[in-house]
Amino acid sequence: MKEPGKKYNDEENMLxxxxxxxxxxxxxxxFAAVNYSLVERNWRIGQRIxxxxxxxxxxxxxxxxxxxxxxxxxxxxxxxxxx
Numbered sequence: 656m657k658e659p660g661k662k663y664n665d666e667e668n669m670l671x672x673x674x675x676x677x678x679x680x681x682x683x684x685x686f687a688a689v690n691y692s693l694v695e696r697n698w699r700i701g702q703r704i705x706x707x708x709x710x711x712x713x714x715x716x717x718x719x720x721x722x723x724x725x726x727x728x729x730x731x732x733x734x735x736x737x738x
Contacts, residue, residue, distance in 0.1 A: 700725075
């Protein structure tokens with residue numbers, strides 16, 4: 656391993672730059688995949704809650720506490736992020 660402050664030759668610079676590019680692209684793909692999964696998860700949770708609250712009606716009844724119950728249960732099991 657090179658000591659701090661030592662310069663790399665051209666071949667070493669090319670290799671390091673190629674590896675940086677690989678790592679950067681992989682990170683970007685991972686972030687995009689996680690973001691997609693979170694958006695899909697949240698959409699499906701919302702869809703399911705709406706189905707439960709509406710129970711076949713065109714609008715949900717007011718005063719139901721489905722969201723509070725679901726939020727408490729999911730937060731207890733999975734931690735923050737379900738309020």
